[in-house]
Amino acid sequence: MPKRRKTRCGFLVVISGPSGVGKSTVVRRLLEVFPELKMSISATTRPPRPMEKNKLDYHFLTEKDFFEQVKNNSFLEWAQVHKYYYGTPIKYIEEEIEKNNIVVVEVDVQGASKIKEKININQLKCSAVFIFLIPPSVDILAFRLKRRKTEKVEAVNYRLRAAIAELQVMEKYDYIVVNDKVDSAAQKIRAIINVEKEKALLN
Numbered sequence: 001m002p003k004r005r006k007t008r009c010g011f012l013v014v015i016s017g018p019s020g021v022g023k024s025t026v027v028r029r030l031l032e033v034f035p036e037l038k039m040s041i042s043a044t045t046r047p048p049r050p051m052e053k054n055k056l057d058y059h060f061l062t063e064k065d066f067f068e069q070v071k072n073n074s075f076l077e078w079a080q081v082h083k084y085y086y087g088t089p090i091k092y093i094e095e096e097i098e099k100n101n102i103v104v105v106e107v108d109v110q111g112a113s114k115i116k117e118k119i120n121i122n123q124l125k126c127s128a129v130f131i132f133l134i135p136p137s138v139d140i141l142a143f144r145l146k147r148r149k150t151e152k153v154e155a156v157n158y159r160l161r162a163a164i165a166e167l168q169v170m171e172k173y174d175y176i177v178v179n180d181k182v183d184s185a186a187q188k189i190r191a192i193i194n195v196e197k198e199k200a201l202l203n
């Protein structure tokens with residue numbers, strides 16, 4: 001007998017990729033075309049960039065407050081990325097999964113691998129789909145990092161070297177999406193989520 005279909009089922013959509021690939025822009029567009037998705041807002045010790053707003057883009061914390069939260073097990077995962085610390089608050093994710101919502105998490109490759117580990121050992125009781133966003137070419141990635149003008153030249157070069165190293169892990173992901181155009185990358189991710197939604201209902 002076929003399994004009875006559930007009506008909804010929550011899971012995580014973990015989006016990773018090298019710095020400068022345009023993750024935040026693609027995620028912002030994804031939330032516009034798929035408004036029922038929930039977005040996890042990370043905590044960071046990085047100072048806000050111009051236009052970034054506390055609690056909307058990140059929870060901007062001092063190192064002292066960040067490590068207080070680490071001590072209290074408030075993060076699903078946390079990592080040092082470049083010079084700063086970043087962490088995914090666990091409470092929001094657990095609450096949204098409990099409500100059967102789909103939660104988007106944007107993390108670096110260390111974060112994605114830590115989330116995978118927690119799911120594998122059943123510390124987080126939900127499934128996740130891992131999506132790796134790549135640039136159409138390394139030249140385009142270098143161009144995008146420089147165009148952003150939020151980092152100094154040395155920082156851009158550092159991020160570029162890190163990005164090339166990060167590209168080596170992409171085969172560990174469930175899906176690889178090329179960010180050629182923001183709209184098309186967001187639509188590809190939307191299609192992936194729709195497929196995963198169907199699969200989650202059958203499990």
Ligand code: 5GP
Binds near residue numbers: 110112
């Ligand atoms: P940015 O400083 O450019 O906003 O982010 C730098 C890197 O940190 C990006 O690769 C971004 O995906 C990653 N990042 C953002 N939030 C988190 C998080 O909560 N955990 C981890 N591990 N990485 C994060």
